[in-house]
Amino acid sequence: MKEAKITTKSSDNLSELVYQRIKNDIFDFKLMPGERFTESEVAKAYEVSRTPIRQALYRLQQEGYVDVSFRSGWQIRPLNFRYYEELYDVRIVLEKDSIRKLCQIDHHNSVELSVLKDLWLVEPDAYLKDIKQLSQQDEDFHCALVRASGNNEMARIHRDLSERIRIIRRLDFSKDYRVEATYQEHQKILGFIFERQTEQAINAIEAHIMQSRDEVKKITLQMLDSSQFY
Template sequence: MRQKETLIQRSDNLSELVYQRIKNDIFDFKLMPSERFTESEIAEVYKVSRTPVRQALYRLQQEGYVDVGFRRGWQVRPLNFRYYEELYDVRIILESTAIETLCASENELSVELEILKEKWCIQPEHYLKDLKKLAQQDEEFHCSLVRAAGNQEMARIHRELSEKIRIIRRLDFSKDYRVEATYFEHQNILQLILEKNKKEAQSQLILHIKKSRDEVKKITLQMLDNHQIL
């Protein structure tokens, strides 16, 4: 019985690894939107059997990243910009609400905001140059703002939403000039929150998010056009 449990655990672990790798390949545009593939092709590339591949793909299908058709195999779900714009709209509402809560609070500076201040309010020579890491830290900046507001359910919804838009949001950091802009905008938002300037903090946050949204849409369209997948 113990040996059987060990085999099941190994299978689950392998399925999780395959799931993460496929998802990262989709996020990194190694698997392009609308691209078709089979379980056998993925299994061959990843050097695994078809079982963990199938398990991973069904999980990704439930999350909305891939589709499967009868006798047509699998396909990366095409990008729906209207869907992503709606997610950005929800994100703006959640983060604006978080800022309202933070500015209304009379408590001492939260641990979350202390960490953000130490990480983002730094001199240019200390800016993070790795664009992929910066993209991850940018997402964490916004998630931390919402967590700092203290509403756990709102933070959970925001975290799940952030993962859904990660596939295009990463592209905001495909250009070097976004490094300085991101640090400056984050520093400005933080300073306004610390000053309890709710209206201006919300205004700058919305501008920051919309600028990022428009930038990634432009870059994504260029990438898709280059791959002739529009």
């Protein structure tokens, strides 16, 4: 585990900073799926005491990112494809319902759709090249679609779901062809929404999510086979 000192002016938010840092390291695969470690190792790497480390780890355990064993200590939870496929199934249900609603609203009054139009209906030379930034913008695209549908509770559930998927979702853009494909698929989805072609929009969002899911699974299996996770 590489050193990554955490500094803060207040001890009150130290645990939160540690929590965010560990979670980001998991999402960025600096802490690998299946990797084992102790609280002391993390405390030394981050140059903080064990108390905020322990608080952050128990919080991450509740959220399903790490496991703990009395004998072997802490472990980054190994990737479980069945778990992620179930999350993707729920995501499809939420986004299809949101798309159906979006095809019925007044698009001129939707700030969310206006922003998405400016970000995604662009020429190829304006496509984002930074993978991490693009991955976040892709997640924001889907969250914005759900928010724009007007159901705040659905948006909250979808936001939590998106965060759980994020750890593997970022891999979708590790292949160059997925960048162009994602822009084209998002443009098609938005086009159907603006034209109020409900069934076409629903079919497009489902196909888009399933394609992303399958690509991520394929890439992850390739990384596992080449021992890049262990």
